[in-house]
Amino acid sequence: MFNDCIIMAGGSGTRLWPASNSKTPKQFLSIHGDGSFFNDAVERALALTGSDGRVIIIAGKAHVPHIIRVCSQYSAEEKSRLALIPEPLAKNTAPAIACGAFYAGGKDREDRNVLVLTSDHIIQPLEVFKADALAAASFSARGNLAIFGIPPRGPDTGYGYIETGDRLEGTETAVYKVLSFREKPTREKADEFLAAGNYYWNSGMFAFSTRFILEEFRRNAPDIFNAFDALAAPGPSAYTVEGGIRILDKWPGLEDAYRAAPGISVDYAIAEKCSRTVAAAARFEWFDVGSWDEYARLADHAGQRFGTEVYAQDSSGCFVDSDIPVALCGVDDLIVAVRAGKDGRPGSVLVAKKGATQGVKGIVEQIKAAGRNELL
Numbered sequence: 001m002f003n004d005c006i007i008m009a010g011g012s013g014t015r016l017w018p019a020s021n022s023k024t025p026k027q028f029l030s031i032h033g034d035g036s037f038f039n040d041a042v043e044r045a046l047a048l049t050g051s052d053g054r055v056i057i058i059a060g061k062a063h064v065p066h067i068i069r070v071c072s073q074y075s076a077e078e079k080s081r082l083a084l085i086p087e088p089l090a091k092n093t094a095p096a097i098a099c100g101a102f103y104a105g106g107k108d109r110e111d112r113n114v115l116v117l118t119s120d121h122i123i124q125p126l127e128v129f130k131a132d133a134l135a136a137a138s139f140s141a142r143g144n145l146a147i148f149g150i151p152p153r154g155p156d157t158g159y160g161y162i163e164t165g166d167r168l169e170g171t172e173t174a175v176y177k178v179l180s181f182r183e184k185p186t187r188e189k190a191d192e193f194l195a196a197g198n199y200y201w202n203s204g205m206f207a208f209s210t211r212f213i214l215e216e217f218r219r220n221a222p223d224i225f226n227a228f229d230a231l232a233a234p235g236p237s238a239y240t241v242e243g244g245i246r247i248l249d250k251w252p253g254l255e256d257a258y259r260a261a262p263g264i265s266v267d268y269a270i271a272e273k274c275s276r277t278v279a280a281a282a283r284f285e286w287f288d289v290g291s292w293d294e295y296a297r298l299a300d301h302a303g304q305r306f307g308t309e310v311y312a313q314d315s316s317g318c319f320v321d322s323d324i325p326v327a328l329c330g331v332d333d334l335i336v337a338v339r340a341g342k343d344g345r346p347g348s349v350l351v352a353k354k355g356a357t358q359g360v361k362g363i364v365e366q367i368k369a370a371g372r373n374e375l376l
Contacts, residue, residue, distance in 0.1 A: 003112035005045035006100035009059035009119040018348035027120040041119040079244040088255040094269035095261040105210035107233035122287040129284040135173035136280040140207035149200025149279035155190035160202040178277040221269040227260035292357035
């Protein structure tokens, strides 16, 4: 078991625009028809921390209502283990993890074994993930940065890769020494990585002890370390309680810390510089739903329609995710995503050919260039 778990729940998830946007990002969308990516992440965190373990949720201020809504379903005992830290500024993953680590260790710098989870991935089954996570915990407790590596399902150019060396002894889950991190590769390089057999996709999930990771920040990212080291431990008055969830929204100096810290990923700031990094080879299924094509495939596989009302004539192979009725006539293999503006935002519609939805990233850039950020 871990002492604590940090869930990173920020981000806007624009690859699934318009369903995912700055107000309701991907992690709060449903993939099961009833729950959400974030909901599943909390379930994992609760299962991997003991009865006195804390689940530290770090998210943007705009996401707080979603988190309160999701977490309101939990028991009083489970709610007592949750702490929500709204980030005053979006500064990528390194400041978020530093913030969580300082909070977990407290002013006495207590050494806690911590698991860092993403909130926008599909991971299943829970029991297999739990077994792999406990293997990572055994290494992180001994002064290592443990990363979950995903066995590649193909030469994908959309993920960063981890190059591994010798297998380390001690657990049923295979754990390897990390030799290097590789950026998202070209197709040619991805083919080479796949053929080599010792490369894994970087899942973005980590395990570490607080003393170890804070020392890594002090040595390798001192500007981030110093920014958060100046924070005093939050007292009872720093929290607001809503729906039984403690929200750390009045932590003195937190905004100053975020302003002082550079925006950088934990991979660049820490992982690539750390000499004691290991990779636990995942035996669980892992999906980063990074496009409408992937989202549609998984949703169709699960038999979910998300309440969409669709009328079709002479049409086939289409996927529709809409909050208003949609009619299709004489079209095939389309993805249609509609948000009618029921949340007070402007309405938006995406119509894409299946297999072409990676182009949504370019659409989002066009919207930004047009100064229409209210659509995002």
